Amino acid sequence: MQQLIRFATDYVGYVLKGGAKFYAWMGSLAVLIACMLYVFYLQNTEGLIVTGMTSQIHDGLYFANLVFLVGVAAGAVTIVFPAYVYHHEGMHKVSVLGEMLAITAVIMVMVFVFAHMGRPDRLWHMIPPWGIYSFSAMLGWDVLVLNGYLILNFICGFYYLWCKYTGNPINKKWFIPLVYVAIVWALSIHTVTAFLISTMPSRPMWHHSMMPIRFICTAFAAGPALIILIFMIIRKNTRFWIDDSAIKLLSTIVTWCLGIAIFLTLSEVVVELYARTEHANGLYYLMFGLHGLTGLVPWFWSAVVLMIGAFILFLTPAVRNDVKRLPIPCAMAFAGIWIEKGMGLIVPGFIPTPIGEVTEYHPTFVEWLMMLGIWAFGFFILTILLKGAIGILLGDIKFGGQAATAK
Amino acid sequence: MKKIAIYTLALALCGGALYTAVAMEKAKDEAAQAAAEPKEPVVCFESRKGATEVTQRDIKPGWPNVKCSPTTGAALWYGDPFDGTVPMGKMPGLENLPEGHALVKPRSEKLAILPMCGTACHNGVGPSFSPPTLPKDKKPTAIPTMESLVPDLKDLQHGRGRIWCLDCHHTTKRDKLVDHFGDPISFDQPQLLCGKCHGDKLRDWRDGIHGKRIGEFASNGKKRWFTCTECHNPHNVQDGERNRGFVQLQPEPPPQLPNGMKDASHELVHPVAH
Amino acid sequence: MGYALNIRKCIGCRRCVHACVAENNQSRGTRPGEKIEWIQVLRMERGMFETEKLDHGYPEGLGIQVGGNAYTPAGQVLEGQFHYNPEAVPEKDATYMPIACMQCEKPPCVKVCPVRTTYREGDGPVVIDYNWCIGCRMCMGACPYWARRINVTTPVLPKAEMNPVTHYLGNRPRMRGVVEKCHWCLQRTRQGRYPACVEVCPVGARKFGNLLDPESEVSKILERKNVFRLKAELNTFPKFFYFYD
Numbered sequence: 057m058q059q060l061i062r063f064a065t066d067y068v069g070y071v072l073k074g075g076a077k078f079y080a081w082m083g084s085l086a087v088l089i090a091c092m093l094y095v096f097y098l099q100n101t102e103g104l105i106v107t108g109m110t111s112q113i114h115d116g117l118y119f120a121n122l123v124f125l126v127g128v129a130a131g132a133v134t135i136v137f138p139a140y141v142y143h144h145e146g147m148h149k150v151s152v153l154g155e156m157l158a159i160t161a162v163i164m165v166m167v168f169v170f171a172h173m174g175r176p177d178r179l180w181h182m183i184p185p186w187g188i189y190s191f192s193a194m195l196g197w198d199v200l201v202l203n204g205y206l207i208l209n210f211i212c213g214f215y216y217l218w219c220k221y222t223g224n225p226i227n228k229k230w231f232i233p234l235v236y237v238a239i240v241w242a243l244s245i246h247t248v249t250a251f252l253i254s255t256m257p258s259r260p261m262w263h264h265s266m267m268p269i270r271f272i273c274t275a276f277a278a279g280p281a282l283i284i285l286i287f288m289i290i291r292k293n294t295r296f297w298i299d300d301s302a303i304k305l306l307s308t309i310v311t312w313c314l315g316i317a318i319f320l321t322l323s324e325v326v327v328e329l330y331a332r333t334e335h336a337n338g339l340y341y342l343m344f345g346l347h348g349l350t351g352l353v354p355w356f357w358s359a360v361v362l363m364i365g366a367f368i369l370f371l372t373p374a375v376r377n378d379v380k381r382l383p384i385p386c387a388m389a390f391a392g393i394w395i396e397k398g399m400g401l402i403v404p405g406f407i408p409t410p411i412g413e414v415t416e417y418h419p420t421f422v423e424w425l426m427m428l429g430i431w432a433f434g435f436f437i438l439t440i441l442l443k444g445a446i447g448i449l450l451g452d453i454k455f456g457g458q459a460a461t462a463k
Numbered sequence: 464m465k466k467i468a469i470y471t472l473a474l475a476l477c478g479g480a481l482y483t484a485v486a487m488e489k490a491k492d493e494a495a496q497a498a499a500e501p502k503e504p505v506v507c508f509e510s511r512k513g514a515t516e517v518t519q520r521d522i523k524p525g526w527p528n529v530k531c532s533p534t535t536g537a538a539l540w541y542g543d544p545f546d547g548t549v550p551m552g553k554m555p556g557l558e559n560l561p562e563g564h565a566l567v568k569p570r571s572e573k574l575a576i577l578p579m580c581g582t583a584c585h586n587g588v589g590p591s592f593s594p595p596t597l598p599k600d601k602k603p604t605a606i607p608t609m610e611s612l613v614p615d616l617k618d619l620q621h622g623r624g625r626i627w628c629l630d631c632h633h634t635t636k637r638d639k640l641v642d643h644f645g646d647p648i649s650f651d652q653p654q655l656l657c658g659k660c661h662g663d664k665l666r667d668w669r670d671g672i673h674g675k676r677i678g679e680f681a682s683n684g685k686k687r688w689f690t691c692t693e694c695h696n697p698h699n700v701q702d703g704e705r706n707r708g709f710v711q712l713q714p715e716p717p718p719q720l721p722n723g724m725k726d727a728s729h730e731l732v733h734p735v736a737h
Numbered sequence: 738m739g740y741a742l743n744i745r746k747c748i749g750c751r752r753c754v755h756a757c758v759a760e761n762n763q764s765r766g767t768r769p770g771e772k773i774e775w776i777q778v779l780r781m782e783r784g785m786f787e788t789e790k791l792d793h794g795y796p797e798g799l800g801i802q803v804g805g806n807a808y809t810p811a812g813q814v815l816e817g818q819f820h821y822n823p824e825a826v827p828e829k830d831a832t833y834m835p836i837a838c839m840q841c842e843k844p845p846c847v848k849v850c851p852v853r854t855t856y857r858e859g860d861g862p863v864v865i866d867y868n869w870c871i872g873c874r875m876c877m878g879a880c881p882y883w884a885r886r887i888n889v890t891t892p893v894l895p896k897a898e899m900n901p902v903t904h905y906l907g908n909r910p911r912m913r914g915v916v917e918k919c920h921w922c923l924q925r926t927r928q929g930r931y932p933a934c935v936e937v938c939p940v941g942a943r944k945f946g947n948l949l950d951p952e953s954e955v956s957k958i959l960e961r962k963n964v965f966r967l968k969a970e971l972n973t974f975p976k977f978f979y980f981y982d
Binding site for chain 1 (some may be wrong): 768769770771773777779814815816817819836845848849850851852853854869870871872873874875877878879880881882883885886887888889890891913914915916968971
């Protein structure tokens with residue numbers, strides 16, 4: 057017990073101390089978080105009328121980010137899997153960082169759920185024994201698997217850190233099976249999220265069985281792309297050294313998952329547009345516009361350029377082998393997938409409506425601010441989690457040791 | 464700090480008082496305005512404009528017999544579906560309905576010149592009636608007096624020239640319609656007349672498939688039945704070139720444009736793709 | 738309960754839409770999203786085929802692969818105008834199709850509800866408990882008929898315009914952030930009365946009755962007329978039937 061209290065105080069003490077750069081970073085994030093809280097207050101006094109969502113297009117930026125971030129959370133498995141299944145040295149060292157990212161992403165998803173709901177004050181209606189849990193609802197399953205994933209990652213991540221902190225050996229009897237469960241679970245969260253929208257025949261744009269694999273592919277491209285970027289930042293700003301081998305492996309994963317994702321997108325385009333049935337209207341709106349409304353066309357084509365550009369860069373040896381240049385295609389892939397999977401997938405699902413009404417989605421300033429705020433909140437948490445984890449991995453925080461400061 | 468708080472509080476109180484005063488004055492103005500305007504009775508039409516008008520009134524406080532559309536003047540909502548109805552009378556095929564469950568609005572009340580038909584002109588006296596004569600056959604003859612009274616008669620569409628007045632109107636009792644046996648039919652029961660030719664429509668009407676009924680939906684429930692002429696103009700059933708049984712109406716306003724849409728012009732563009 | 742609508746008779750006057758609003762206490766504000774209507778009337782073009790168009794199409798000037806009149810919309814296509822506003826209806830070149838909740842026997846919206854706040858009542862209608870709804874809008878996405886609306890803000894309902902006869906699962910005033918839809922005027926039909934839209938339809942295109950009673954008008958329609966269910970291929974089994982004479 058005393059150990060636990062010391063762990064907590066040491067952890068907090070370590071995390072709170074930092075240089076000017078650290079405080080500036082956290083301060084600016086805090087400002088955005090404050091804005092987010094304000095618009096959340098607005099949304100819960102005025103209602104969703106402050107957003108651009110309508111009865112026609114009732115899922116917008118929030119839902120798009122939610123779907124994307126579930127992918128990022130699942131993407132963390134690209135570190136854990138090679139580390140524990142293939143015993144990849146470089147990955148093993150940093151696997152706990154992947155778990156921290158997963159925790160962050162799941163928390164962000166949950167905040168986006170709060171932002172998305174019409175009545176967030178009633179979310180307890182989903183939780184028995186006070187509420188009713190429905191096993192027939194995909195959203196119910198999604199909440200279940202997301203919470204499970206959060207708990208699994210929390211246990212795995214912090215147990216590992218705890219062992220490092222106290223110097224105790226890891227109890228492999230239950231830790232390793234739990235890690236394996238978490239790996240499979242990661243697939244489940246994104247599969248269920250895909251089922252969430254692909255099980256609706258009312259929305260032909262989403263109603264195909266390719267959706268889960270496409271989700272997984274894009275997730276395993278966007279997730280590790282973000283992780284590479286974060287690793288580069290960690291390498292630059294801390295004493296913690298991440299092996300090139302880990303980054304190399306991640307970039308290989310990004311490359312091929314991105315390649316498959318592009319391939320799947322192209323397949324969909326061919327299948328849908330060759331016959332060009334009424335069911336292709338959503339995709340057609342996305343690519344070329346419908347009834348003269350072209351709001352999402354630039355989004356789609358920028359996503360295409362970003363994704364294909366990133367893929368080519370990843371394949372170019374000069375970029376692929378140069379760790380310094382690697383962040384460029386990573387950022388491109390991340391942005392491209394964010395568009396393709398978010399705005400580019402969710403919004404055109406509603407255009408036209410099932411009875412043929414074509415309208416457009418115009419996200420408001422409130423929505424953008426909320427989104428930025430939640431991302432800021434995510435980075436805030438991520439910074440704290442990563443800083444603490446790195447402190448422990450470096451041995452800066454150790455049971456019985458002096459409370460040290462990070463640079 | 465405290466000082467500021469007190470000032471703010473005082474300011475707020477002053478503001479509040481001022482606002483209340485202004486608001487009260489405004490309310491007074493509105494009340495005065497409402498009193499000054501004499502309330503005109505709201506009249507709206509049910510099915511066909513000019514043929515089925517109903518005057519709005521309160522059955523009980525805040526519960527009108529009918530709500531009218533401010534845009535088109537059409538009846539939009541029934542507080543009492545049986546307002547102003549009378550029993551339908553004998554109708555073959557509906558004998559099984561409980562007593563008083565089939566109601567209609569009397570058509571004769573809506574026909575302005577009906578009470579005069581049998582007294583003012585077709586009364587059996589006057590120059591053309593001495594000695595009293597009757598049309599010897601039902602052959603079409605232009606009657607300028609009637610055409611000026613009912614303009615639709617000038618080029619009678621009903622039957623496309625194969626039907627003339629006395630196929631439907633009683634020869635001697637001009638405030639009545641006529642059945643196949645030459646017996647009179649009340650203007651309140653036009654279905655008995657129309658069913659002479661439109662048998663399939665009569666059957667559908669009797670079963671509630673054609674036409675309209677309001678009130679209780681159970682098959683033996685109390686209903687107000689809309690009779691043929693409440694919806695169809697018997698003299699112009701085909702509404703000219705449109706060749707449909709129902710006249711054109713002004714539509715109610717379209718739905719609201721969703722957030723961010725400036726107009727609905729995109730709806731007129733057809734999606735074109737190969 | 739069952740419903741039938743004669744699409745040959747419908748003239749597109751939208752009186753049902755506004756009767757529904759008067760009966761069911763929908764929000765009627767002016768800001769976008771504050772005005773809610775449960776019934777949508779779709780205007781579809783009758784279409785016209787022209788000789789001049791024969792060679793149009795693809796490839797250009799030949800029209801072999803895609804014929805010249807191919808892009809002429811005709812018939813029931815679920816594609817047209819919802820915001821039409823001519824001086825008088827019905828227009829000669831158009832047909833109209835009102836669409837609202839179909840009260841499916843196998844409703845996709847009920848299946849996706851994570852809190853089971855929307856469910857099928859034994860006598861037919863699919864209802865919503867507004868007090869239990871969390872506003873997640875999954876049901877709106879799952880509905881193939883776009884029958885559901887979200888209250889994006891506190892509904893605007895002037896005191897004088899409110900219908901005081903209400904039902905808990907029906908037309909009681911809703912709150913911010915919950916989903917609502919047609920429930921076949923539960924507050925009327927449970928008392929034996931026709932829904933408001935049936936009562937105002939000037940052409941008598943709307944029919945309502947007890948499907949279990951062979952004498953009811955809806956049973957007679959199923960027996961006598963050609964009937965179809967909208968998007969029957971989705972196996973939602975609507976209890977709302979379209980028919981024509």
